[in-house]
Amino acid sequence: MKLNRKLAYTLLIGMAALFTQCKDSGENLTPDDENELITSVILNFKETGSGAMSTFTFRDPDGDGGNAATKFDTISLKANTAYTLTVEFLDESKSPVVDITKDIEEEKEDHLLIFTASPASLLTYSYGDKDKNNFPIGLLGTATAGAAGLGKLKVQLRHQPGTKNGTAAPGSDDVQLDFNLKVK
Template structure:
């Protein structure tokens, strides 16, 4: 009887060690806050004076050879547009709406819209996050574009990923997206 108990006890030791080590590993796993995977960026601009005048531009395949065939924004001179950006990750099945992930983490993201030299337009972000004072800070999922005289150039769109460091500037963090949309103002 003692022999059987001894064998049972010896079998329990490795099982206990195994269970204990599994539990310990689970506790040491640190969460990560990785950059968003983005394959497609679309800008949709609506002329505020002519709501039927909607301009859409899309850059595809951002993770490989970018396709700019549908990326040109053709805008009217001296006009004001309301804009939205949408982002997709087509490497996932089904396609992942990265815009929703950014919306869920507004406090960690900032879109920076920069027109090239000579392009007669300005962009202002119109949405804010919920960061405490000195925030809230702008996000840029929605924005306003004001065009001036006819010109051509590019609009650089950068999405900054700024977990725990967002301060209202583009400097901290890393880039989830950095692409340029050709722009023609007529």
């Protein structure tokens, strides 16, 4: 009887230990899905044909909140002209300055740039880069200015970790800026 009781206790303790064992340390980790700190956005428009470069910048050295932006250029483009558009993102709150563009390139499956002109006739954008899943990225593309007019160009960098599907819907904004747009 004593042997049966000892065996039962041993089995009970063994079963309890089996169900309460430590899990693999990586099993419950969640990826770091925080948005990047971006203090500067630089839009480089290179005119097709002439190669003339125009650069327009948004700069807010202390990031969102706090002090107002120190630079927010108006984008000025020639009517009915195509441009190669490249975009750069910086975190100038650190020394040395961190080039966030490189991080976006490395994590391109998690990012999507969206360019929305208002009115839509002022500018159209075609993506020139894609990630390994064949979804657009937007760090390189073609911007074509339409007829002369005034409006806005919304620039959004969507952070879409694990949810990117080629649309703006999933994720959150790392950047959302409304540049004034002048097509002349």
